[in-house]
Amino acid sequence: GAVVSQHPSWVICKSGTSVKIECRSLDFQATTMFWYRQFPKQSLMLMATSNEGSKATYEQGVEKDKFLINHASLTLSTLTVTSAHPEDSSFYICSARGTSAYEQYFGPGTRLTVT
Amino acid sequence: GENVEQHPSTLSVQEGDSAVIKCTYSDSASNYFPWYKQELGKRPQLIIDIRSNVGEKKDQRIAVTLNKTAKHFSLHITETQPEDSAVYFCAAGTASKLTFGTGTRLQVTL
Numbered sequence: 001g002a003v004v005s006q007h008p009s010w011v012i013c014k015s016g017t018s019v020k021i022e023c024r025s026l027d028f029q030a031t032t033m034f035w036y037r038q039f040p041k042q043s044l045m046l047m048a049t050s051n052e053g054s055k056a057t058y059e060q061g062v063e064k065d066k067f068l069i070n071h072a073s074l075t076l077s078t079l080t081v082t083s084a085h086p087e088d089s090s091f092y093i094c095s096a097r098g099t100s101a102y103e104q105y106f107g108p109g110t111r112l113t114v115t
Numbered sequence: 116g117e118n119v120e121q122h123p124s125t126l127s128v129q130e131g132d133s134a135v136i137k138c139t140y141s142d143s144a145s146n147y148f149p150w151y152k153q154e155l156g157k158r159p160q161l162i163i164d165i166r167s168n169v170g171e172k173k174d175q176r177i178a179v180t181l182n183k184t185a186k187h188f189s190l191h192i193t194e195t196q197p198e199d200s201a202v203y204f205c206a207a208g209t210a211s212k213l214t215f216g217t218g219t220r221l222q223v224t225l
Contacts, residue, residue, distance in 0.1 A: 106158040
């Protein structure tokens with residue numbers, strides 16, 4: 001149980017374009033999903049938290065107009081990187097938490113490269 | 116906000132020896148302390164967690180201890196095996212938000 005999928009696993013895009021990343025909980029209902037960013041050999045930095053049907057809560061320093069998050073259902077959250085630039089290249093990982101639970105289960109991550 | 120420090124950053128042990136990784140946290144409101152194992156290019160996997168109402172938890176070769184007064188918690192791996200080699204992250208927080216440590220790269224040598 002507690003499987004989280006993420007799509008795509010990797011993506012290369014040109015500077016100025018937008019990229020959408022999907023995060024799905026496959027066998028449980030995720031009332032809360034989290035989006036993290038991880039640079040090589042570094043820790044996971046929380047970008048934003050999304051609750052189903054509500055606006056996402058962004059961490060300090062994260063531009064909400066650049067990183068659009070939608071959590072339209074209990075099994076799907078999406079992160080759209082708008083007008084991507086090379087500095088946005090990173091490993092983006094989502095996690096999901098079920099109702100009345102503490103545990104976060106992570107997706108496999110999406111490696112974004114902006115050229 | 117929460118601040119989590121993790122030590123050591125790298126740890127090399129011989130197969131069969133024990134490994135200990137330590138973390139400290141700053142926010143007394145934190146009540147949940149999970150540990151994740153991450154292999155290169157893969158997702159972090161939850162290996163054990165502890166809540167603030169418990170001082171110690173064990174699962175086979177893995178154990179975690181928590182000292183709320185001192186605000187520190189530790190991961191203990193006994194009888195290490197080569198497949199234990201990975202990066203381990205501690206985290207502290209609540210159900211609503213976790214702050215991660217900087218990671219420990221564990222290398223188990225034959």
